[in-house]
Amino acid sequence: MRIIESVSEMQQQADMWRGEGKRIALVPTMGYLHAGHLTLMQKARTHADIVVMSVFVNPTQFGPGEDFERYPRDFENDIRLATEVGVDAAFSPEAAEMYPEGYQTYVDVTRVTLPLCGKSRPGHFRGVTTVVNKLFNIVKPHVAMFGEKDFQQLVTIRRMVKDLNMDVEVLGHPIVRESDGLALSSRNVYLTSEQRQEALRLSQSLREAQTLIQSGERRSDIILKRVREILKAGKDMRIDYAELRHPETLEEVSRIDGPTLLALAVFLGTTRLIDNCVLNIPQ
Amino acid sequence: MRIIESVSEMQQQADMWRGEGKRIALVPTMGYLHAGHLTLMQKARTHADIVVMSVFVNPTQFGPGEDFERYPRDFENDIRLATEVGVDAAFSPEAAEMYPEGYQTYVDVTRVTLPLCGKSRPGHFRGVTTVVNKLFNIVKPHVAMFGEKDFQQLVTIRRMVKDLNMDVEVLGHPIVRESDGLALSSRNVYLTSEQRQEALRLSQSLREAQTLIQSGERRSDIILKRVREILKAGKDMRIDYAELRHPETLEEVSRIDGPTLLALAVFLGTTRLIDNCVLNIPQ
Incomplete structure (x- = not known):
């Protein structure tokens, strides 16, 4: 080297x-x-x-x-x-x-x-x-x-x-994750073990959004409401943003009719974590 | 080609x-x-x-x-x-x-x-x-x-x-000039023959500044005053700027103690012309 x-x-x-x-x-x-x-x-x-x-x-x-x-x-x-x-x-x-x-x-x-x-x-x-x-x-x-x-x-x-x-x-x-779903990040080292547990809410909420899409939901506000509920239930977690946007232009999407970025940022104490996935409509 | x-x-x-x-x-x-x-x-x-x-x-x-x-x-x-x-x-x-x-x-x-x-x-x-x-x-x-x-x-x-x-x-x-001193520019085509004659004041004032330097003048305000006098004598000419600046940082220079950019921009009618030279102190 x-x-x-x-x-x-x-x-x-x-x-x-x-x-x-x-x-x-x-x-x-x-x-x-x-x-x-x-x-x-x-x-x-x-x-x-x-x-x-x-x-x-x-x-x-x-x-x-x-x-x-x-x-x-x-x-x-x-x-x-x-x-x-x-x-x-x-x-x-x-x-x-x-x-x-x-x-x-x-x-x-x-x-x-x-x-x-x-x-x-x-x-x-x-x-x-x-x-x-x-x-x-x-x-x-x-x-x-x-x-x-x-x-x-x-x-x-x-x-x-x-x-x-x-x-x-x-x-x-694609994002590489721990076996429990946490997206790898150099900043994960800042987390206490409690915060690390709370951080799983990020990937949980992404999975939940994909489940909603699978069950036919297309309304952004409904999906984001559910995502925010999951994140807010974390006691040390503060949402910076949770948004649905076009994966190239990053323009806001009010109704899912094609691949759509679900992007999240939260603070856990002073540590800021991000996660995302591209939601796909089932064929 | x-x-x-x-x-x-x-x-x-x-x-x-x-x-x-x-x-x-x-x-x-x-x-x-x-x-x-x-x-x-x-x-x-x-x-x-x-x-x-x-x-x-x-x-x-x-x-x-x-x-x-x-x-x-x-x-x-x-x-x-x-x-x-x-x-x-x-x-x-x-x-x-x-x-x-x-x-x-x-x-x-x-x-x-x-x-x-x-x-x-x-x-x-x-x-x-x-x-x-x-x-x-x-x-x-x-x-x-x-x-x-x-x-x-x-x-x-x-x-x-x-x-x-x-x-x-x-x-x-280096700037390429007509035999009478006018710096070549695609925009010279905009000039009337009277304006073209007036435009010679640009190169004249640059030469005058170099002459002042040769004769020992080092004060920017004195040099710029003379340059502006020459330019202002043009009846259809409006000065956009006439400044002395460091040739790399373009910071203002109040006293000439090394190579110094004299930069000019004027309007002749609606046509904007620029010219410049780097003034050098005689060895």
Whole structure:
């Protein structure tokens, strides 16, 4: 496993691989890897000759008062885990390498970033699109892999790539869950054991919504009412949002007549968790 | 001369050239070529195996009430002139190919775009950086050439390329002038013969400023006072701005102690003209 910290070294290495006709896959991460990340890396391997992961806790996607400082980090373990799944290189720059003095350029995707996490976390997606744009220019991947847990992030990055004509194939991968349904997240480490139990309400409510669809319900307000009831029954849980939206435009959906995103965000104490699924009407 | 109108065709052609180890130069233009553009293309030839010009009157860099509709166009003549200087390909997309329905992504360089033309033309540089970002992703140049007449544009693009780690070398080229000093511009075609005569005050005032520097003057206010006197003496001329600024940060300069940008914008009737020079202190 090659560890690269410098932008210019990473670009030179990418040029070398490309010159040899090799296909490059990038898995962008903020480190503290879990099985969800590792699945992305294994999947990346099936699409490319070279798999690069980036490990960078990007300051510009955290708002004031968010968990940038305490975001969990364990670089040595990340390298060990990524090596086991055959990752070829880790790009892990310092913040000053990515945002040197005088830095002043940002990429904005203006509409799909407005609702959901964009509403709760102003500036978050501007930070995400900017750093992903940079990472694509630095690692020069043919294909990049993102988990569907951050569904709005995936939609936003697809939109950026399409709009700016970036020649990168963006692939999403289904959420990886614990056996009891909890979506894997580096932030799960913040949870007390009681909170972890409460957090199961997220996946429970997603399953309940799918059951309602199966039984013929199509009205968004009815489905969301039931989802909110399940979430609200959690004693330490506060709902940030629970919404039904079009899976590409992220526009609100009042009646389910095709694949529809059910997106959830809650606070458990000070920890913010998200989860989602795309509801499908039975054939 | 190959004429390409489709983004995907241009990207495939760029990949093919890169695969053959060829160096690509891009000269972005809005068409209606003059000797300034052609000089950029000839210069580009010395830096690359393949010279691509883009011809695209980019709607997003024009504000409401500006001259997007009447901006001069003569594509056939552009192709003829570019062929004569050995340009290999022209990328000339329709607006709908560049900004299809649902388009919503913009690149913002936040500080160097604030003064000068950025102040007079809100949104202009967002349009410029966005389209240039797209053109770089589409044409995949190793090097791109820009004229120094749009000095703030050049500074802004250099900043975007550096900040977003775009692997493109940005080269500026000195302003090309008529023998009487008028900077070449596609917009000169708007001028009446009286206005064209008045427009010479731009280059006259730049020369006067350099003369003041030569004679030992270092105070910005004194230099700008003299520059404004010359410009104001034009009967149909209205000053938009006349400023002395640092040539990279574009911060205001109150005392000349190194290379300093003198940037001018005026209106002659409804036509807006810009000109500039970098003042150098004699050794």
